[in-house]
Amino acid sequence: MSFLSFLLGEKKKSASVAKERLQIILAHERSGRGVRADYLPDLQKDLVAVISKYVQISPDDIKVSLEKQDNLEVLEVKIELPDGVK
Template sequence: MSFFSFLLGEKKKTASVAKERLQIILAHERSGRSNAEPDYLPALQRDLIEVISRYIQINPDDIKVQLDREDNLEVLEVKIELPEPR
């Protein structure tokens, strides 16, 4: 770390900020729920479609968001099918 980055701070990359926000959302949702199906998954899927569409043309059906639970483990699975490059 350089002296200037220490004093001025470094800007975080967009991906790392998004990842941190997603972790906070998931932690918050887990703490307040039992085994009910989370209601944030459709909104998360819409947000992903919106963000990805800014950069490439994508079919909304090519993005799947799913939450799997086993014992005390929750796995958020996001499948995104990107179009072939031309």
């Protein structure tokens, strides 16, 4: 990290910002009244909105689910991108 970027701060990439927001949402939901998946439709809409800025997709191209496996909660996000997108 250069001295100038330290003073001015670095612009975070959208992927890292999205990851941080998702971690905050999950931490908030876990601290609440147990496992609640009522935020998943809103999360899916937000993901579609963000990804649509860069790639043309439809809401059906993203699937979000929450599963409980033993003592773990697993948030699964499946995103189907059009051919030719890297």
